[in-house]
Amino acid sequence: MQLIIQLDAETVRQLDAIQEHTNQEPTLVIQQGISLYYQQLQPHREFYIETKKQYGLVGSSPVSISSN
Known part of the structure; x- marks a missing residue:
């Protein structure tokens, strides 16, 4: 699977520090984070x-409630 993501400045700073x-x-840092x-x-x-x-x-199945 290929992902294209956009990171905010703080997350980029954290990724750079790691x-x-x-x-x-x-890619490895993100894979390990997900794990x-x-x-x-x-x-x-x-x-x-x-x-x-x-x-x-x-x-059991979840109960579905609908309103009319």
Whole structure:
């Protein structure tokens, strides 16, 4: 997948600082950042699944409410 992104000045400053300290290409820095973010979300995902199991909601479909 190819992405074209636009960064604000502060994010560019942060990316430059990371590159300066690690000597890594921007692509690798961004890939590692996404990986870290994904790892942080995993405990929340597990908690969500366990909560659904606890209340017997596993496999249930979301309820859709429409107003007329």
